[in-house]
Amino acid sequence: METSSMSKGVFVYRGKRSKGGRKSRSPNKSSPRKIRKTREEEGLGYSQETWYPAYKCVLMSLEDQVQNLYTDMFAQLLENVSVFLGRTSSTAINEIPTAVVLTGINLPDHAVIFEAVEKKLIDDISPHVVLLSSRTCSTARHLFGQILNKCQFGDSEMEIESAEDSDDIETPQLRKRATKCTFSEISLWYKNQGSDKPVIVVLTDFEAFTPSVVEDFIYLASEYKSEVPVALVFGVATTETTVHCALPHRIMSRLAMETFATKNSKDVLSHLINEVILSSKCLFRIGGTVFKMLTDIFLFYDFSIQSFLQKFKFCMLNHFAKRGVFAVYCKDDLTVDFMTSKDVAKSIVPKLKSFRLFVEQHRGQEKLDLLTNDDHIKETVIRLENELLDHFDYFLVGLKCLHEMTASLPQHPLGRQVSDLYFEAVSKKIWEMPEYLKCASLWKHLSGTELEEQLDRILLILEGASNELAGLNEWIADITIVNAKLKRIFTGQRSASCSPKKQNKAAELSGLSRTQLQQQLKELSKSSPVQNKFELVRNEALELVDKMFRSLLRPPREMPLHELMLFDDLELAKKELMGNSRLALNKALFNPHHYLKCKCCEQKYEEGISTSFPDVCISYHLHLEFMKHINLYDWLQSFNLIVERNAEEEEDSPVSTETQARFTQSIADMQFLGFIKPTSRKADHVLRLTWGNNCA
């Protein structure tokens, strides 16, 4: 093979363009190359597909929304940090102003936060902002070097320009670097450039820095304070105490610290879900199970918004790629409109199970039309798709209303977040779930004021959405009436505190004989307790709300053509986003038939090891029978027996060279795969590195 060699491990394959055309690749230059289209525009198969632009468009809008959301969420924090640093760095105090930003343990998201911090600080306070990570600052010298380089030469853009000045140089030059990395150099540079803005140093991952490096830096910075004003920002992932633990008192006393906390990433996610993903603006709808998987990864693994979004993007890409043109849907221009009836019929009818079910519901001529008449099919598809799209918006509104009603209940039978409701409601009739019934029984214990508040909030939600969704007006009207009734009761109740009815009854009972009284009491107990006015209205209100939910929360998953809109391929998402390499490896070794699909290895379970297995599988099966030490000789003998099984077993055949070679190779494979390793405990033994014995 071309990529195997005993002497090197790296093989470079260059495209033809690079021969002699080097200069043109210098990015900022105008060159014929610049006209070259990017790969995406060129169209490499998939990007030519009709769905691709739509995918890009949906993705862009999603990214924009996320960006806005981020800006909103961090605005307050950035403002606080910037105000603090601006205030303290201008005053003449001896300490170095230090902002400790608690970033949370979702490390992958930190880059975004600090980018925003840097931008804000450059805009507000000083152009000299240096972002440092522990990766580049193993010693104090490196740290000073980084600061000098950033300050003197700026960012990469400047470097490229400077490289362009020396035009005739054939090869790109490395960036010029500061050679003397000391604080006095920094102070010299500061003097030369002649501004009085402070130098702000941001340590993005404070925990990973060597404390002594930070100590030295702080010590020197405070010594040079009169010459170079320095301000610090520490990014701390855990708690503020880390700073106190890492730095001794004599250093701490030189800092004027203030702590700022970023928003909890869990809150950010729920905000993101409510505002972006579960809003009608997002044109990609994700199925309940997959969505649950993504949030579970977030909650139980990394708390990272960024990786959540990447996984969401993966789902989106797969959905568009699978559904092709049908995934492209906007209310205004249904793509289906542009397609010929024949294409629609060809691609929808046989593929979608939900459509087939829909057809089955019809009888007679209608059914025949749905199966054969292409024009009719197209019309129906367009109608259904419109219905589905409309319904989904109603569904989301209904979900929010239901969330209002359930979020404050004790023990949260339906979860705390809107997303919890979404997981279930999108594919099931939520009003049939026991959790919903429990909620419904809890609602009956709501006090008047609580109920009133909730109805008010529901009304707010409905009214907010009613501009676009006309169907909501009906519900608004009904709920307003009930709400008004409720209010009237409360105002009325204050005047009449006790109902006269009861008094009458008590009077009736007083003048009766015992038997009559008994009779009377029996009758009373049979008749249901009389409901007061409030209870009546409450029941009316709850019934109304329940009815509304049943209408709005009809599960989209049960509607025809839902496949076109919902991405619900949990298996794919699980397999490709989480991966399970160990399972795959063990499966292939244990039962090679699963992958090979050959006749010879089929159904050999009960017989254990088949001669036809690949060598490494035979070795694997044999090694499962051993404990933690394996005698190679015994292993080889067992192997030999399996391999030579078909030969007559009259004589104990000595191990042939071929068998030994095969065995050796399979052992090497096993060692490479990490199942065994050599040990010096005993001659010719290996150590088994896995455990368990799954063969029977």
Next chain:
Amino acid sequence: MTKEGEVKSDDCEDYVKVKVICGEDVEKHLFIKGSKEKVYAGSSTKRRTGFSTASDHFEPLDEFGENKNRAPLTPKALFAEDSLNKSRDKADEVRRGRRKSVAPAGGLQPIPEAKEITLSKKRAASDNGCDTPERKRRRNNSVEEEPPKTPSNRTMRNVDMKTPESAKQTPGSKRRVLDTPRLLRTNVKKCIGEMLCESDSDAISEESESESEEEVFNDVRDSVETPPKKEEAKIKIKKQTKSFSAEDYFDAHVSSKVITSNHSLRKLEKPRLDQDTINDALQKMPKKHEKECKIIFKNLESKFRRWQCLLLEGFSLLLYGLGSKASLLNSFRKLVSSDEDDAIVINGFFPTLTLRDIFSAIIRDTLDYAVVPGDENECCNIILRHFNHSDSHHLYLLINNIDGQALQSSKAQNAIARISMAKKLHLVASIDHINAPLLLDQCLLAKLNLVWQDSTTMLPYYEETAFENSVMVQQSGKMVLSSLHSVFQSLTTNAKKILNILMENQLNAQEANYPGMSFRDLYQEAREQFVVSSNLALRAQLTEFLDHKLVKMKKGFDGSEMLHLPLPPAILKEFKSTHNFDSL
């Protein structure tokens, strides 16, 4: 009592003749050589289930080897008992929904015709005792630790020690040597199966047994693959015994010593083959499943378009599964490296690969820089800057074995993850090691943005293992010898002489466990030859040897420093013969 693990060649010729009486007139002779456990296999079903039945009383017999010569009598009685028990057991098991039965148990089923089965043959004197280690351990345990066999005791042991596999094997002192337990069972079953064909009275039960076994396996897979379904209780019980569980870990790492046989590879004609012989032999052999592997490969190739799409959308691919993925990556490389775009293939299994090699390949060979900066961060920055630029070309970085020895350090992993974030740099990596996913923490995962792809190719790892110092491959020492030569060339005369003294001493030593030459002796010797004048001068010379790993130093028994060359005598001799030391 036969001691396990020790060879008793005179015992090896015995056959156990068993008469099976099933029904009135039917007699059956089974010649089962040397392994009463097969006879007892029927009772082992009970042991696994944890019942104590009548047959348990006979178990001490099979555990104490001296009964074996009386075998024709005892097992016969046992058999009669056993066949009764068996039917009872079966009923029990069926009732409990644990229908699984053991293959050799077929031998106990009533068979109308008498037949002689010679299951196995003469046992060579040399190769007895191929007992799997766990079986031995268990046997020892059962003999030493628990003489009184009460039902509760039995149950306890089953819970603690027995894996389902081994439970089928009743401890027997005499096993046919080369047999693996399953193979043996298979053989017995085969024979029985043949007989059954003649008298298809029991064919049905046999069938149902195999079915139940199959079911069990499905369960095993289910239990690993998918969250356990709510099924009947019987399956749950089986799962506990079959799938990997945390308990297995403690079973495997019990503090008691693991006993293995004392055999070593020296018993073979050629204890270890060298790499060339292996390659030759494997070349000559017909390849198994060539056609199927090709189909798998084709299927994987058909996914390339999707892979490329994912890569261009900013994801990285991680290929996992059994089989060498080098050819797959190479084939993918052919697709993606076009006129415009570059591709770099990196073999992570290459032992001397460094991160710097990768950087220099990217920076010097594809970006045409004259100098590669020494600082890794600087390298990353350059790469990121270039490949984030919208006008840059695409670079496909294909890494065979990102879990390879050379790339395992967190520094390397972080650097690769960092450059993979560039928009126009696309990473495809493969992993093979069973524990490779442990390398990836959440930061790496977020940077890499992985999409996992099951790409099992089932191809053998020829290339990947060529470098690995496998336990079974003979170290030819060619590499060591050549490095020794090159270092030797650069030594001063005095240093050469010192090395010579050490070498002679080592070659002359007769002891099998050569401890090395003590520093004092060496000094003495060197002084006599006027090579060094002081202790310090010798030390200075030795430091050079130690740095080049020509010489190794150990502390001796008396605390003195012992020096030796870490090379086998044959190589030393060869080395000595090529250089004329006398002329020094």
